[in-house]
Amino acid sequence: MTSLNAKEEDEYYIAFDYVPDNQDIRNKYRQLKQLVEKSEAKIIILDMICFEYFILSFDKLVSWTGTGKTDKIKMRKDILAAIEDHRIDLSKIKNQTTMQYLSGFKKYSTERVMKSLVGEFTQNEKWSVKGQLMGECWYKDCCVSEHLDSLRCGKPEVEEGSEKMRMLIQSEEVQRVIGEVII
Numbered sequence: 001m002t003s004l005n006a007k008e009e010d011e012y013y014i015a016f017d018y019v020p021d022n023q024d025i026r027n028k029y030r031q032l033k034q035l036v037e038k039s040e041a042k043i044i045i046l047d048m049i050c051f052e053y054f055i056l057s058f059d060k061l062v063s064w065t066g067t068g069k070t071d072k073i074k075m076r077k078d079i080l081a082a083i084e085d086h087r088i089d090l091s092k093i094k095n096q097t098t099m100q101y102l103s104g105f106k107k108y109s110t111e112r113v114m115k116s117l118v119g120e121f122t123q124n125e126k127w128s129v130k131g132q133l134m135g136e137c138w139y140k141d142c143c144v145s146e147h148l149d150s151l152r153c154g155k156p157e158v159e160e161g162s163e164k165m166r167m168l169i170q171s172e173e174v175q176r177v178i179g180e181v182i183i
């Protein structure tokens with residue numbers, strides 16, 4: 001942002017992964033806010049928890065990926081219900097197994113939990129959300145897996161790639177954060 005040559009008539013949006021239980025990110029967020037306050041340009045910070053949170057909270061995640069991990073499905077439910085102020089409110093987690101899963105993290109942060117749990121649901125490379133590009137089942141017509149005999153895709157009820165992307169973007173959580181920006 002320091003190198004941004006802001007034009008007055010433009011609006012700028014910064015998508016920021018705000019994870020308050022990570023000290024380093026908290027510091028960076030503070031710096032960014034100061035820069036935004038000093039700037040003349042119209043800059044809006046979209047404070048998301050992290051990209052993985054969008055994926056995890058997407059209501060079609062379980063059915064689309066076709067995961068059979070019932071324990072992780074339960075944990076996902078517990079954790080999503082406990083999100084408050086950009087973090088997992090541990091006092092809201094009543095389930096022992098979920099609590100054990102959370103306490104198993106070496107360097108615990110909400111973002112790490114989201115990343116790791118999303119990884120459990122998207123192990124099929126066609127549903128992956130790691131790296132630069134999302135797996136092809138997210139945006140291409142289903143199903144494109146080359147390993148048809150070990151198919152780990154839930155075969156979504158909508159098959160068209162662009163339709164799937166539209167559903168993800170229009171999902172509740174994504175809309176809450178970026179809805180007014182892109183629609």
Ligand SMILES: [Zn+2]
Pocket residue numbers: 126137142143144145153154155156
């Ligand atoms: Zn597929």
